[in-house]
Amino acid sequence: MDGFRSSKTIPTSPELAPRAWWIYHADRPLYEGGELGVNSVLQLMARSEPKFDGIMGFSQGAAMAAVI
Secondary structure, rough: OOOOOOOOOOOOOOHHHHHHHEEEEEEOOOOHHHHHHHHHHHHHHHHHHOOOOOOOOOOOOHHHHOOO
């Protein structure tokens, strides 16, 4: 999914790559990538058949579900 991307750390293998809907920059008050993540989920939900009854997630995924 376009909005869900690897974090800045360099993984040893793709399976171990940390994932995030958005990235926090500690040196400045900024969360990068949130809009892309929300738009990607909304587009997926709009084109899916059958339609979704709801979504759920854990950690950042739970926050994303609450935003949607």
